[in-house]
Amino acid sequence: MTSKIWLRAGLPALLAALVAAEPAFAAPTINKGDTAWMMTATVLVLVMTIPGLALFYGGLVRSKNMLSTLLQVFYTVCIVLLIWVIYGYSLTFTGGGDFIGGFSKAFLAGIMPDTPGGTFSVGVAIPEGVFVMFQMTFAAITAALILGSVAERTKFSAIALFMPLWITFIYFPIAHMVWYWAGPDAIDAAAKAVAAAVDVAAKAKAQAALDEVLADGGYLFKAGAIDFAGGSVVHINSGIAGLVGCLIVGKRIGYGKEQMAPHSLVMTMIGACLLWFGWFGFNAGSNLEAAGSAVVAFLNTFIATAACAMSWMFIEWIVKGKPTVLGAVSGAVAGLVAVTPASGFAGPMGSLVLGLVAGAVCFFFVTTIKNAFGYDDALDVFGVHCIGGIVGALGTGILVNPALGGTGVFDYVANKVGDYDLIAQMTAQFKDVIITLLWSGIGSAILWKLVDMLVGLRPSPEREREGLDITDHGERAYS
């Protein structure tokens, strides 16, 4: 999921080894169709966050906190984009370690208009710049998702400080661990060099070079975890950060006693539909090429979403007596979350089942578990994103099985789809889930506490009652 350009820029020793082993290391060609699709997908992901997520969340809060919710989302997008181009992309998508990359591409050093970036196919490239932007929008939405947990009661200054810290210490490492790898071209070239080596000494040398290329990847990537578009990186990550956030920030004044009904489910509906719309860029764009496998991800993004919306709505109808707008759109979002890691790996019918299961599980967490424990996860980031992400991450491990209509996992060394092993794949998926939960859960808790010590998380009770629109921003959403 990254380019092989760093081979030239960052690791000359490895390059020398490669060149010695395989002189014919052809530069991949940049495909215009893929480039056009990836630019489109990038703005689709931006639309998910602004205005999609902003309106989805905004409609769910009380009218006195509408603008505060909108600005917190908008701020998060802008600040994350800036950090991404300064050092975020470099830390995430360069080699250097299992847990975090280096600074060799800080300030986007070395990324020119025609610099090729790798895709998932050998010899096929997109400009690295479009990969930088595409991934930038992922970082932005992940951070913004957290805001729902602590909505209506967290000072803007606290959010302003928390977001740069969180994206740096939590998001970049997890994205690096799951998504950074040397890329198909480097692996293919090194594997071909091994095959082409004539004598034992040359073979050993070429094998060492291949091992080095294979070792150049994130910890979870190398563990075999598969996460197509961000089940763990985006949803489990933000969901658990939100849960510890709402526990540390504390409940909204009057939670459980006063009316906290959403102020505009119309806006929530519009926001949810924009999320679904943009999610096609998120999932199908994660294919990095406008090819058949992108179509699979596109199709799955339709099916799982509709299945999960229906699952949630009908369960609600049966259990609570009425089908609701909020239930149906919450189900749609949960379905989008669950299919995110599976979108490029599962078959269409696998996605249907995944959506139905995610609807039931997320409904149970949002309506029952939350009330049983009494935490004030205001807009259900944990119940929908973390839980939906876990269902998706584990479901991906099962549904990738070609016997269930999945794609299998491509082995770039053998140049074919690898054999499916349920135990090995599920072990890797569990590892992915657990490490994300621990890293983000513990790390985010430390950051929330740190921000509390530095600027304070909560406004005064009077200011919270008045509403953050007036007290933080001096504006009113509706007059």
Add this chain to the structure above:
Amino acid sequence: MKIVMAIIKPFKLEEVRDALTGIGVHGLTVTEVKGYGRQKGHTEIYRGAEYAVNFLPKIKIEVAVDSAQVKKVIDAITGAAKTGQIGDGKIFVYPIEHAVRIRTGETDADAL
């Protein structure tokens, strides 16, 4: 002179207006209000969080009429606003001390 004030169900407003126009009442003030009586409220559920909504939306109408017309007005409102269900509303009548038409300066009965 009296004010006839009625609290009615919102969807009955047009029928009440037609009935009052039919008996020659040419002015009416309408206010959107909330309140509760025997109808109580209802429950709203958002993702499992239940809220009891105690105050229901109603329409308040006020008609200023000559004392002799009060009975007719009450009959017209009652006839139009009645559904027979709980929550149909109530009518209150109270006296007007003095009335002035701002444009002309006419007073009392001439101002109605």
